[in-house]
Amino acid sequence: MTQTIVDVRNLTKTFGAFSAVNGISFSIREGEIVGLLGPNGAGKTTTLAMMLGIITPTSGTIRMFDMDFAKHREDILTQINYSSAYVRAPWRLTAWEHLYVFALMYEVPDAKKKVEEMLETFQLTDIRNMLAGDLSSGNVARLNLAKAFINQPKLALLDEPTSSLDPDIADRVRQFIKSSRKEYQTTMLLTSHNMAEIEELCDRVIFMNHGSIIAEDTPEGLTKKLKSTKVHLMMKDGQKRTIAYCTTHKLPVSANDRFVIIEVKEHDVAKLLTELSDIGAEYTEISIEKPTLNDYFIEEARDH
Amino acid sequence: MIILSRRPVIINIHRVNALIARHLMSWPRSLERLADAFWWPTINLLIWGFVTVYLQSRMGGSTFFVNMFLGGLLLWTLVVRSQEDMGITLLQEAWDRNILNMFTAPLTIWEFSVATICLASIKLLLSFIWMFLLAWLIFSFNIFSFGWILIPFAIVLMMAGWSLGFIINGLIMQFGYRVQVFAWTLTLAIMPFSAVYYPVSALPTWMQTVSRALPTSYIFEGMRLGIQSHHLDFAGLGIAFGLDILYLILGMKFFSYSYRKAQKSGMIMKFS
Numbered sequence: 414m415t416q417t418i419v420d421v422r423n424l425t426k427t428f429g430a431f432s433a434v435n436g437i438s439f440s441i442r443e444g445e446i447v448g449l450l451g452p453n454g455a456g457k458t459t460t461l462a463m464m465l466g467i468i469t470p471t472s473g474t475i476r477m478f479d480m481d482f483a484k485h486r487e488d489i490l491t492q493i494n495y496s497s498a499y500v501r502a503p504w505r506l507t508a509w510e511h512l513y514v515f516a517l518m519y520e521v522p523d524a525k526k527k528v529e530e531m532l533e534t535f536q537l538t539d540i541r542n543m544l545a546g547d548l549s550s551g552n553v554a555r556l557n558l559a560k561a562f563i564n565q566p567k568l569a570l571l572d573e574p575t576s577s578l579d580p581d582i583a584d585r586v587r588q589f590i591k592s593s594r595k596e597y598q599t600t601m602l603l604t605s606h607n608m609a610e611i612e613e614l615c616d617r618v619i620f621m622n623h624g625s626i627i628a629e630d631t632p633e634g635l636t637k638k639l640k641s642t643k644v645h646l647m648m649k650d651g652q653k654r655t656i657a658y659c660t661t662h663k664l665p666v667s668a669n670d671r672f673v674i675i676e677v678k679e680h681d682v683a684k685l686l687t688e689l690s691d692i693g694a695e696y697t698e699i700s701i702e703k704p705t706l707n708d709y710f711i712e713e714a715r716d717h
Numbered sequence: 718m719i720i721l722s723r724r725p726v727i728i729n730i731h732r733v734n735a736l737i738a739r740h741l742m743s744w745p746r747s748l749e750r751l752a753d754a755f756w757w758p759t760i761n762l763l764i765w766g767f768v769t770v771y772l773q774s775r776m777g778g779s780t781f782f783v784n785m786f787l788g789g790l791l792l793w794t795l796v797v798r799s800q801e802d803m804g805i806t807l808l809q810e811a812w813d814r815n816i817l818n819m820f821t822a823p824l825t826i827w828e829f830s831v832a833t834i835c836l837a838s839i840k841l842l843l844s845f846i847w848m849f850l851l852a853w854l855i856f857s858f859n860i861f862s863f864g865w866i867l868i869p870f871a872i873v874l875m876m877a878g879w880s881l882g883f884i885i886n887g888l889i890m891q892f893g894y895r896v897q898v899f900a901w902t903l904t905l906a907i908m909p910f911s912a913v914y915y916p917v918s919a920l921p922t923w924m925q926t927v928s929r930a931l932p933t934s935y936i937f938e939g940m941r942l943g944i945q946s947h948h949l950d951f952a953g954l955g956i957a958f959g960l961d962i963l964y965l966i967l968g969m970k971f972f973s974y975s976y977r978k979a980q981k982s983g984m985i986m987k988f989s
Contacts, residue, residue: 428983462986465821469980487729490823499989501814505743514742517735518822544746560818 496561504546519564651694799878804900883968887975
């Protein structure tokens with residue numbers, strides 16, 4: 414049975430009258446990749462900050478590696494690492510020097526060799542001697558990721574790891590994340606606004622809004638919570654009858670030129686198509702669009 | 718027993734080394750920091766040096782003014798540089814948007830403090846050597862003519878700078894960039910009371926009272942006594958050292974309190 418790496422219980426953070434995080438609880442098992450999602454102001458960053466010790470919780474407990482964070486900060490932080498799209502590297506240090514400083518900070522054995530390894534993994538070898546202040550935002554993001562894995566952490570907290578990266582580099586980063594989990598059982602908690610990335614990487618998603626966890630499931634599980642499927646029809650005949658049918662049956666429908674889009678529960682698609690056939694509606698093309706994590710995100714963000 | 722923290726303070730030398738390496742690697746590439754360390758002290762030295770040369774010529778060639786002014790200037794540099802470098806080390810992390818990287822690493826605030834003191838001392842040593850050489854070459858002033866007493870003088874003045882450095886770092890932690898100006902100006906606030914270029918007796922009574930509570934005033938009084946009569950004021954040195962210990966402990970407690978307050982208010986996040 415896999416070990417629980419993170420165990421958060423009733424975590425709350427208030428700033429004066431404003432409640433940023435409201436009594437959330439969750440746990441993460443070894444080797445799991447968990448996505449922390451939610452709209453801006455949902456409480457994700459505050460939660461990560463509390464897990465890193467830079468914000469003190471108002472109440473609740475954070476346990477990592479079976480240790481209380483409040484009592485074992487240094488022991489825990491030695492085993493984890495962090496990367497954020499909003500953090501830069503010192504302007505006047507080269508990429509190599511920045512990584513070397515953190516290799517020393519985390520007491521990485523054979524620090525210089527490890528730095529070379531990370532430069533190569535994140536394709537930073539060409540810019541190793543460039544000052545961080547002269548690097549593009551994409552290169553800084555890669556440098557931050559290289560720093561986040563310099564100590565081969567047991568737990569990596571990644572705040573938007575692939576934002577500002579070109580698609581091919583972002584893909585390489587995702588492959589690295591997957592291989593890191595596979596080879597070293599690295600546990601990861603990541604935030605992202607790229608829903609496709611979350612679906613690709615995460616075993617589980619914790620969805621937050623207004624400081625509370627409103628859903629926790631696999632990416633597929635969350636999308637299944639959305640009942641409606643969109644049926645796109647390119648009409649040959651009976652467009653008006655189709656719209657009238659939908660209106661009568663209270664199905665959301667929209668029409669544009671010869672195209673009709675009907676929202677219907679997934680298990681009612683077959684019945685819809687049969688009944689449209691019965692009323693003489695004919696179509697030349699059909700496509701069925703299942704809900705995605707992006708749809709779930711939009712719906713939850715709007716509803717709450 | 719003095720309690721600075723609720724838990725035993727353990728310093729990990731590797732993390733201290735990492736922070737020192739980070740700043741020593743970037744320091745020579747920063748014109749602003751090099752100006753702080755060499756340019757401004759040089760300008761100060763030249764201005765005060767020529768003023769004292771002029772006064773010396775008007776006073777019949779007495780070396781008293783040269784020794785008093787240039788001695789005061791060089792020793793005051795120890796306070797200023799110690800304090801400024803502590804404040805600027807923290808600010809540099811904030812300006813570089815690297816503070817989250819630092820404080821999400823296992824680095825403790827005590828390791829950070831030890832590293833900033835080491836950095837301030839290394840940079841100060843280089844500044845001081847530069848100023849000593851200039852004063853010696855241009856004005857034939859040798860600070861080492863004060864003898865071995867220079868060592869405890871220097872230690873007391875550096876400790877006074879560190880105490881102020883802790884206070885400034887605490888203020889930055891609590892109030893952020895709004896108070897960063899104190900990193901350059903706080904020593905100026907205590908300078909008039911420190912009696913760097915004049916005796917404490919020249920101050921109004923109320924200022925003399927404040928002056929007596931500052932370790933720096935005893936050192937500059939001691940320096941003038943040494944120049945005039947070649948006597949050493951051991952009692953003054955002892956009081957200065959005692960006050961330094963007191964202010965250093967208070968400064969460290971204030972910094973520790975401010976860090977905890979910044980963790981509660983979320984101020985550290987606002988530096989990124």
